[in-house]
Amino acid sequence: MVEVDENGTPLKLESSSGTVSSAFDKILEKSSSLYKGNPDILRENYTPSRLLHRDKEIERVVEILAPALRGDTPSNIMIYGKIGTGKTAVITMVRRDMERRTNLPHPLSFVAVNCANVDTHYALLQTLGNSVSPDEESRIPTGWSLDRVYVAMRNLFDKKAGTIILVLDEIDKLVKRSGDNVLYTLSQINTELTRAKVGIIGISNDLKFTESIDARVRSRLNEEKVLFPPYDWTQLRDILRDRVQEVFASDVIEPGVVEKCAVYAAQENGDARRALALIRVAAQIAERTGSHGISEEHVHRAKANLETDIITACVKTLPVHCKILLWSIVSTTERRRLPLPTGDAYDGYAELCNRMGIAPLTTRSIYNYISEMETLGLIHTELLSRGRGGRYRQITIAVPAQETLIALEEDELLQPLSKQKVQNQRSLYHYDINR
Ligand SMILES: Nc1ncnc2c1ncn2[C@@H]1O[C@H](COP(=O)(O)OP(=O)(O)OP(=O)(O)O)[C@@H](O)[C@H]1O
Ligand SMILES: [Mg+2]
Structure with missing residues (x-):
């Protein structure tokens, strides 16, 4: 007789090849523990404790933002670089460092928005305003006119006071979808603020982004440009080595594996995210097949899997x-x-x-x-x-x-x-x- 729970659902789910739980058991039996640390460290949203091969770029960003620590308005910055070149990671790290400083003469705050998700003039102004809103009642509701939202956002900035640095990540996506009016609005906001000063950090992986914005907006923004070059394979190898030692025991990764991931990723835009994804997926494949180590063959299969995923995601849209x-x-x-x-x-x-x-x-x-x-x-x-x-x-x-x-x-x-x-x-x- 089939055992059932109080809802009548069978306790053991039968399939033609046995119970589902025995299928899970088989996988668990096979999976050797390859990990000594948290595998999430290999995910893209993890910000590592140090960023390798980005000293020059970090120095340049810090130099431009330093006046904000003294209460002055920093120049606007536009960061360019292809995908996975560490743009978001560098800005996140610089931001964390600046926010940690408590003994500043004037208040300093950051507001970061990913413009791939907030992609209209209206939504951006509303999100920026609400990010500095001190309480629920002061938040900007949906349904107001654009002009009213702008005034409300400006008032919220003044209420916050001090230097506010706006990080507009993936800004090219916003401008592509909604035009550059919002940049014009933001670029002239300092002339209308009384207690706050705004600095803008735009991040784009479209290297020709500024060409697509109106000359008037460009001159208003008057930004400093910082270019993030793609990583070469030796740099990617160092970044990977640094990351994998936190995750895997020393003998888990076979010789040549990290190098292979680095070379593949260097061939495709010099993208650190890609290099990390290759080793992460290779480890998953190794684990699923009950292997005690990660080999070049696993990397090879990981590459094929990732390519299929990318094509499928792109074609679907x-x-x-x-x-x-x-x-x-x-x-x-x-x-x-x-x-x-x-x-x-x-x-x-x-x-x-x-x-x-x-x-x-x-x-x-x-x-x-x-x-x-x-x-x-x-x-x-x-x-x-x-x-x-x-x-x-x-x-x-x-x-x-x-x-x-x-x-x-x-x-x-x-x-x-x-x-x-x-x-x-x-x-x-x-x-x-x-x-
Ligand atoms: N120099 C580095 N050292 C260590 N890890 C890095 C470095 N550069 C990038 N990474 C890691 O690679 C991944 C991708 O980096 P990041 O998100 O900063 O790229 P990006 O330039 O913002 O890419 P995109 O244009 O696609 O947004 C992140 O997990 C990040 O931690
Ligand atoms: Mg990014």
């Missing part, structure tokens, strides 16, 4: 017509093994739409999608000359075809395409769109 277009581009370039002219990409896309009973978008919209997909790193395009026949653009794919098609198939709308593909008994990933 695409609008459906963009997915159809990508399907057409990937399957055709895979079959032809040649770059694809954009005109052919459009034809292939339109053909698939017809077959799916959907009206295709205009060439103009599709060409916009092609640029967007290039920005996302899914494809590369190249402008070529046809001699007197003018110029044309051709596409190559920048991601593994198989993983991309699998990710696209997760969209129900695209599933008929994969069914037709199987019915045609063609090679799984060589779907012939010109059939």
Whole structure:
């Protein structure tokens, strides 16, 4: 007889291969403890006690912010650097150090906002104001006009008084979505404040970000620029070594493993987050397979897993017509093994739409999608000359075809395409769109 609890739920969940708990037991039996410290230390939101290879950048930021410790208004700063170059980590560390100082002649406070989550003019002013609000009643509610929110935020800053440093992380995302008006507003706020002074730290991983803002705003901001270069593989190796010794016992990591992670991450933008993710996932794979050490093979598998995750996450966010277009581009370039002219990409896309009973978008919209997909790193395009026949653009794919098609198939709308593909008994990933 099946044992049940008071709700009638069986105490042991049976599956065809035995109980669920015995499946858990098997995994637990296999998992050797690779960790001597908390594995979360390898996660990206952990700020380590020291940052290696960033002395110059830290010095520069400290130099610019130092006047704030004396009660003066510091210059605005714009920090640029590709992903995972330590921008957020450096600012977090500098901020912590400044906030720890209690014997300052004037009050100093920080307000940090990630503009990837707060991405409108209105929401940013409201969030900034509310971050310094002394109590619940003074908070800025939703529903006020933008002008009223601005005045309320300014009053809250004056109430707080002293130097307030606004850290606007991922500011390029906000400006891309909502324009640069909010930067204009913030850049002139000091002329209207009476008891507070505001300094702005903008952080962007778009190196051309300032080019995209109005010259008027740029001159108002008058910011000092600090560039964070990508890490090379030896720097990434040092960062990893420093971090892993807190997490793993000395003999757990096989020789060459840290170096392999560092080299892979250096090849992809010199991104420290990527290097940490590689070792973290490699450790998880090693643990799942009951291994007592982490080997280069585990790193290799971790790399493949992470690539699939990135593609899946990116593909999921695409609008459906963009997915159809990508399907057409990937399957055709895979079959032809040649770059694809954009005109052919459009034809292939339109053909698939017809077959799916959907009206295709205009060439103009599709060409916009092609640029967007290039920005996302899914494809590369190249402008070529046809001699007197003018110029044309051709596409190559920048991601593994198989993983991309699998990710696209997760969209129900695209599933008929994969069914037709199987019915045609063609090679799984060589779907012939010109059939
Ligand atoms: N010099 C360093 N020493 C130790 N750890 C570092 C260093 N640089 C970066 N890291 C770690 O790498 C991860 C990514 O760093 P961080 O978040 O600061 O990058 P970022 O430049 O802000 O990237 P993004 O542009 O994607 O926001 C974090 O876990 C951080 O602690
Ligand atoms: Mg960051």
